[in-house]
Amino acid sequence: MGDFSAVLFSEWTKVRTVRSTWITLLVAFVVTVGLGAVISAVTNSQWNSMSDRDRLTFDATSTSFSGIYLGQLAVIVFAVLVVGNEYSSGMIRATLAAVPQRITLLLAKTVVVLVLVLPVALVTCFVTFFLGQALLGDHGTSIGSTHVLRAVVGAALYMTFIALLSLGVGFMLRKPVLSLGLLMPFFFLISPILSNVPKVKTVAHYFPDIAGTQMARVVGDNSVPYGPTAGLFICLAWVAACLVGGYALLKRRDA
Amino acid sequence: MIEVHQLTKRYGSTLAVDGLSFQVPRGVVTGFLGPNGAGKSTTMRMMLDLDRPTSGSVTIDGRAYHQLHQPLKHIGALLEAKAVHPGRTAYNHLLWLARSNRIPAGRVDEVLGLVGLREVAKRKSGGFSLGMGQRLGIAAALLGDPKILMFDEPVNGLDPEGILWVRNLMKSLAQEGRTVFVSSHLMSEMALTADHLVVIGQGRLLANLSMNDFIDQNSHGFVRVRTPQPEALLDALAMARISTRPLAEGGFEVIDGNPAQIGDLARDHGISLHELSPQRASLEEAFMQMTADSVEYRTGDIHPSADGTAPPPPEDAGVARTGAADSGGWGAQWNRTSGKRRKES
Known part of the structure; x- marks a missing residue:
């Protein structure tokens, strides 16, 4: 198994010492908070022109999290670069020569991404929530209301899961261009489109972003056949599948 | 280890x-x-x-x-x-x-x-x-x-x-x-x-x-010889079963020969020598011969090669200059010695 704490410290040193880590995570924060604030403010100002149906299913919490749609792309870039940079530079050979136990390497990278992204995501989501609710004015909700705290934490967990899933994909596809070329269009375009196509959407509902959205909702989404708890497990299953796939290929392939 | x-x-x-x-x-x-x-x-x-x-x-x-x-x-x-x-x-x-x-x-x-x-x-x-x-x-x-x-x-x-x-x-x-x-x-x-x-x-x-x-195995020497009577010397060397190969500049190299033996041979036949210099093949050459058969992409040889079935032009030139009576035989012998060297390596 190798010396896990040493490898963890080493991976932390790697992540800490490149600028892309801090830039991508800052962008994730700014975009998520900023876009959430804009959409919350616009919703507030357009409230009178909304249909009754929209008003009835209005979810103040998830409205303030609208920015995650774009902010998650920065999280994806961060996680993909954690592993992809090593492959594009050839540094992966130095890494695997120093840490030949590949499971130790993958677990250390996973833990580093987790402990870095989770606090950033929690801060981002709480700031997003409070700012969004303030801008929603009378239509906002409070952190003490039913299920709201769960939804805020759920949104942070979703961002963290997206990072771990991207790390797994990064291990599978190795080249950052490939990983980003798959993940960015998937989360930005393909999944949102497919989840609105009849028939296809019964499958698309189980995509990680749709499942994650349920975690961040207070008012249930009638078009999706499961709730926030199932959403959490669906997301976890995606994360596990990507990391296991990443490990299987890391173990088998030549570096 | x-x-x-x-x-x-x-x-x-x-x-x-x-x-x-x-x-x-x-x-x-x-x-x-x-x-x-x-x-x-x-x-x-x-x-x-x-x-x-x-x-x-x-x-x-x-x-x-x-x-x-x-x-x-x-x-x-x-x-x-x-x-x-x-x-x-x-x-x-x-x-x-x-x-x-x-x-x-x-x-x-x-x-x-x-x-x-x-x-x-x-x-x-x-x-x-x-x-x-x-x-x-x-x-x-x-x-x-x-x-x-x-x-x-x-x-x-x-x-x-x-x-x-x-x-x-x-x-x-x-x-x-x-x-x-x-x-x-x-x-x-x-x-x-x-x-x-x-x-x-x-x-x-x-x-x-x-x-x-x-170094001992691969830098076996050869002797560079120049003479105004190449035909006579080549005949003498051939009789003594010493192999040679031509040089582009008109002289030729005696393979595995030692200078004293060649000098004595020249004197016995009354041949005058203008150059008699021992040479050592470089290690680079020895290495290239050792790996010659295993090079992935070969470039065209600049120097005459033993691989060609038809004798390449520089060899013809060498043969013409030495003026050997039986130029075909001479070329054949040159090919044979080179082939033998390649097999040894």
Whole structure:
């Protein structure tokens, strides 16, 4: 198994010492908070022109999290670069020569991404929530209301899961261009489109972003056949599948 | 000690490494020599468990690489220059490596000083020249103060000063009792540094011997002869069963002859000599002959080659100038001797 704490410290040193880590995570924060604030403010100002149906299913919490749609792309870039940079530079050979136990390497990278992204995501989501609710004015909700705290934490967990899933994909596809070329269009375009196509959407509902959205909702989404708890497990299953796939290929392939 | 046992690597239908077995002796510089594409880098990557062998094994101090606890303290490797994140400083690159094997951070400053990068330690490695990148890679290899060092083409792309530095470093590492395993495609470079040679071509072992043995076996001399009466001398040499080959400038070389014997022969036949000079084939030539059959992509030969079925033009010119009575026979003999030499190697 190798010396896990040493490898963890080493991976932390790697992540800490490149600028892309801090830039991508800052962008994730700014975009998520900023876009959430804009959409919350616009919703507030357009409230009178909304249909009754929209008003009835209005979810103040998830409205303030609208920015995650774009902010998650920065999280994806961060996680993909954690592993992809090593492959594009050839540094992966130095890494695997120093840490030949590949499971130790993958677990250390996973833990580093987790402990870095989770606090950033929690801060981002709480700031997003409070700012969004303030801008929603009378239509906002409070952190003490039913299920709201769960939804805020759920949104942070979703961002963290997206990072771990991207790390797994990064291990599978190795080249950052490939990983980003798959993940960015998937989360930005393909999944949102497919989840609105009849028939296809019964499958698309189980995509990680749709499942994650349920975690961040207070008012249930009638078009999706499961709730926030199932959403959490669906997301976890995606994360596990990507990391296991990443490990299987890391173990088998030549570096 | 590194032991390579029946190591084989197959990529699809091509065998990159083919049943390679050798040992790297302790405490000396071993040159790992072969033309480009011979499988040197693949072998080195398999030694470090980076690539998975199709079959066979490598052991380092009796254990597989992945079984080594803190491998950087056993074996340090430089595989490719500038395989670093361009945005990370030289110091931080060495720092993460050190931490992965519980090497104290103070050692980072030490190796940076050792390779002369202390002044640029806080600079991003993306701005480094190839030579600086190579030094950083060597610093990384030295980080764990390992007993075994492995360098893949360390002088590639370096300026003369850098080459000299790497050469001296390898020698001093061996003098400290370390095992140094260094790959190269240049015999001339190895002749200056290596004590032992492992030569491969097309993934197969061609030679495994000490540098001295290689020199003794491969630098057999020949004698360059010039005479105003070439026909007479060639006849005399042919009668004495001494083989020759023509030179472009009009003289010819006597293979395996010794100057005294040729001089005596010339006097006996009343032939005057204008030149009689012993020559030694360079090690580079010996290496090229050894690997001639295993070069991946061959360039057209500039010099007459024994491979061609039709005699190439320069040989015709040589024959015409010597004015041999039976030019076909002469050419045939030349071909035969060359063929024999190739088979011997």
